[in-house]
Amino acid sequence: MINYIWMGLILIGVIVAAFTGRMEQLTEAAFDSAKLAVELAIGLIGIMALWLGLMRLAEASGLVKFIARLVRPLMVRLFPEVPADHPAMGSMIANIAANILGLGNSATALGLKAMQDLETLNKKAGTATNSMVTFLAINTTSVTLIPATVIGLRASAGSTEPTSIIGTTIIATICSTVVGVTAAKLLQKRKAYRIQEESDE
């Protein structure tokens, strides 16, 4: 699917640009974004290293296991393929907690740590596992408690009640996460999305 979408974005883009006469902007946008991609990745290295170091500490002290035990009943249901005491459980919880607190880049770093831990359970390199997809569905549908950036933007736009959207945001994000996770769970059984047979699933 990702192949079609990627191809579609580029083909449609170039064809539409021929009609709108925006070929120059298109070229510029493509080059700028390639540069931006590297800047984003490089910018992540420092924060990534910091959180990976801290997480290693938290694992060594048993803190990760302790926190994982607190939310175990929920996590075991969400991620039945992950053993309850696996490090992936701890790092997924850390990522979700960071997202709830609105910690942006730190959440990303912890999320990537969780992906590394989930990858150790992957029997087929290069193919996503069910747990990875469920975890990503939780991440992309966001689980914010305090949408700090939005509140800030509203305040600077002269809102008399910048925080009035906290309630509606929480309800909308719960809807999107519940639907996203349900969709992931339902779709994983479909033939088109099954892991190819040579794996021992």
Place this chain on the structure above:
Amino acid sequence: MSEFLSNAANAASTWAIPIIFLIIVGAAAIKKVKVYEVFVEGAKEGFNVGVKIIPYLVAILAAIAVFRGSGALDWSISILRPLLEPMGVPPEVLPMALMRPLSGSGALGVMTEGLETYGPDSLIGNMLSTMMGSTETTFYVLAVYFGSVGIRRARHALPACLIGDFAGIVSAIFICKLVF
């Protein structure tokens, strides 16, 4: 009430990280972990992760930039408008609904512009804010997370996440209609 919430939100994000530092390092010290050595050992991996996601990030950001730069997004909006308007979706929020999963900076731009045009406390302003806060930049997250572990076959990830985004956007519209 609003001011209290605003202050609480600020305090939470300023204090969260220092407190996490304190808890992690403190717990390690109590357990007699060699804090410095163990930290450095873990941090080593940071560089590899950053480098590993570059090709995935270039691929996805460039494709989205080509699509946006061509003006195709505006075309999609004019195609979708007559379909969605009868379903109760205000046309003013369509750019946000389409932009949100594709580009974080793009969505931020759409929101800033929208707040200016319609006012932050208008129904449209509240809808835009709720949509912005309640979902993520799906394509970016998928590229970075899967890229970091070399996943190329994403299976059902994209449809599942986009269904979730769609649910978020639809519920944002209807909840805002009810509340504001």
